[in-house]
Amino acid sequence: MSLVLDLISGLMLLCGAILVVISGVGLLRFPDFYSRIQAAGMTDTLCMILILGGLMLQADSFGVVAKLLFTLVFLFFTAPAASHALTKTARQCKLSPWRSDKEGDSSKP
Numbered sequence: 001m002s003l004v005l006d007l008i009s010g011l012m013l014l015c016g017a018i019l020v021v022i023s024g025v026g027l028l029r030f031p032d033f034y035s036r037i038q039a040a041g042m043t044d045t046l047c048m049i050l051i052l053g054g055l056m057l058q059a060d061s062f063g064v065v066a067k068l069l070f071t072l073v074f075l076f077f078t079a080p081a082a083s084h085a086l087t088k089t090a091r092q093c094k095l096s097p098w099r100s101d102k103e104g105d106s107s108k109p
Contacts, residue, residue, distance in 0.1 A: 016051035032097055034090070041079065045080065056069065
């Protein structure tokens with residue numbers, strides 16, 4: 001049974017790490033603030049669930065599992081709220097989203 005838990009835990013940690021890298025690539029490649037916030041916010045929650053879940057499977061004591069679970073619940077509520085607050089502040093500061101038709105578009109009449 002220990003081998004199965006180790007395999008599941010390793011798979012969860014690996015998937016979480018891969019999603020963190022994908023999120024980082026999205027932060028570098030996307031053109032504006034709003035799409036970057038989406039790349040960070042969407043993968044952030046799933047990454048933390050996978051990574052903390054994998055760590056919970058590896059934990060030796062109930063105290064460690066309880067702390068990781070508390071961290072998971074805390075991050076599960078605060079990460080989307082932070083993304084929402086950042087986006088709302090950007091809209092209030094009149095930060096306009098990126099549009100591909102801003103310059104060099106000859107299809108307009």
